[in-house]
Amino acid sequence: MTSTTVRAPAKINLGLSVGPLRDDGFHELATVYMALDLHDTVRVSLRDDDRITVAVHVDADDREESVDVPLDADNLAVRAVERLRTAAGVSTGVDLVIRKVIPVAGGMAGGSADAAAALVGANAELGLGWSREELAEIGADLGSDVPFLLHGGVGIGTGRGEQISPVLSRGRYGFLVVVAREGLSTPQVYAEFDRLEPDPQSPRIAPELMAALRGHDAERLGEHLSNDLEVAALSLRPELDRVLQIGVDAGALAGIVSGSGPTCVFLLEDDADAQVLTTELWSAPGCADVIHTHGPAPGARIIA
Ligand SMILES: C[C@@](CO)(OP(=O)(O)O)[C@H](O)COP(=O)(O)OP(=O)(O)OC[C@H]1O[C@@H](n2ccc(N)nc2=O)[C@H](O)[C@@H]1O
Numbered sequence: 001m002t003s004t005t006v007r008a009p010a011k012i013n014l015g016l017s018v019g020p021l022r023d024d025g026f027h028e029l030a031t032v033y034m035a036l037d038l039h040d041t042v043r044v045s046l047r048d049d050d051r052i053t054v055a056v057h058v059d060a061d062d063r064e065e066s067v068d069v070p071l072d073a074d075n076l077a078v079r080a081v082e083r084l085r086t087a088a089g090v091s092t093g094v095d096l097v098i099r100k101v102i103p104v105a106g107g108m109a110g111g112s113a114d115a116a117a118a119l120v121g122a123n124a125e126l127g128l129g130w131s132r133e134e135l136a137e138i139g140a141d142l143g144s145d146v147p148f149l150l151h152g153g154v155g156i157g158t159g160r161g162e163q164i165s166p167v168l169s170r171g172r173y174g175f176l177v178v179v180a181r182e183g184l185s186t187p188q189v190y191a192e193f194d195r196l197e198p199d200p201q202s203p204r205i206a207p208e209l210m211a212a213l214r215g216h217d218a219e220r221l222g223e224h225l226s227n228d229l230e231v232a233a234l235s236l237r238p239e240l241d242r243v244l245q246i247g248v249d250a251g252a253l254a255g256i257v258s259g260s261g262p263t264c265v266f267l268l269e270d271d272a273d274a275q276v277l278t279t280e281l282w283s284a285p286g287c288a289d290v291i292h293t294h295g296p297a298p299g300a301r302i303i304a
């Protein structure tokens with residue numbers, strides 16, 4: 001029995017500008033995504049019948065009991081294969097085995113990463129030969145973040161975040177990721193944003209952020225990280241304010257809530273700072289894990 005193993009990255013939003021709520025229930029966004037060296041892997045193999053099955057293994061023992069990933073047709077990787085099969089007009093069954101590293105419901109798009117990986121893996125196993133753009137179109141219906149996770153690197157997301165254009169970015173950056181014990185629901189965070197900010201402006205990307213990326217200027221990048229959802233995440237989870245404070249006091253260039261949270265991400269000036277910062281951040285309220293990682297990283301790709 002053959003199989004294809006695909007690795008897909010987590011993302012952070014270096015800039016997340018949220019505009020008005022649209023008639024379709026989504027907000028107009030202008031965001032700068034960066035993919036990180038923090039990956040889920042999905043192994044895809046074909047079955048003799050037409051069933052789609054999924055198994056999930058969590059990589060961090062201490063997070064195991066807090067992980068809430070559906071093991072049925074609601075799993076985003078299963079939904080991705082289902083959609084691809086329908087679009088391609090095939091009914092071959094597929095087994096999916098997910099190795100989960102990306103924090104669940106953490107604002108790092110782990111479910112979307114699994115969907116992106118499943119699309120790439122099933123495309124290969126079924127021999128469909130679809131392009132990344134074609135897969136992205138299917139992926140966008142499952143999650144606004146999916147097209148970016150197929151793309152990887154650094155990208156601007158517009159529309160509801162699903163329209164991706166590449167960004168010129170030099171060099172790599174070091175980050176510490178503080179995983180929270182309990183996740184936050186993305187729709188709830190957007191609803192809290194609407195409550196706090198009933199009349200938002202059109203979304204925009206700060207030119208200074210783009211200039212920092214072009215010039216590989218970590219200090220400038222730190223000054224211009226921004227996230228319009230942060231105030232909503234802090235309102236729902238006030239202790240995150242303390243987490244951000246601890247990281248910045250301990251020497252991070254900047255700290256930000258990742259997407260809809262509650263994961264907090266700290267930009268490092270130097271990888272040598274990681275150890276001291278990690279020790280400090282472990283004492284932060286609600287902290288389940290501290291991960292040292294880097295970005296940008298490639299999008300979903302076959303590793304075996
Ligand atoms: C906030 C962001 C930032 O990149 O990511 P996460 O922090 O969740 O990873 C995204 O906008 C989340 O994208 P994703 O997690 O794919 O969400 P989706 O499944 O598309 O949408 C879930 C729900 O979030 C809200 N939503 C999402 C995207 C958007 N532009 N406007 C919205 O209002 C809607 O209520 C929607 O029903």
Ligand SMILES: Nc1ncnc2c1ncn2[C@@H]1O[C@H](COP(=O)(O)OP(=O)(O)O)[C@@H](O)[C@H]1O
Pocket residue numbers: 068069070074075076077098103104105106107108109110111112114115183184186260261
């Ligand atoms: N493969 C998957 N991995 C993680 N979560 C999934 C998956 N499939 C469905 N979900 C559901 O999607 C929700 C959001 O998960 P996730 O993508 O990790 O967070 P976020 O939207 O904050 O980035 C989870 O609460 C979970 O119930």
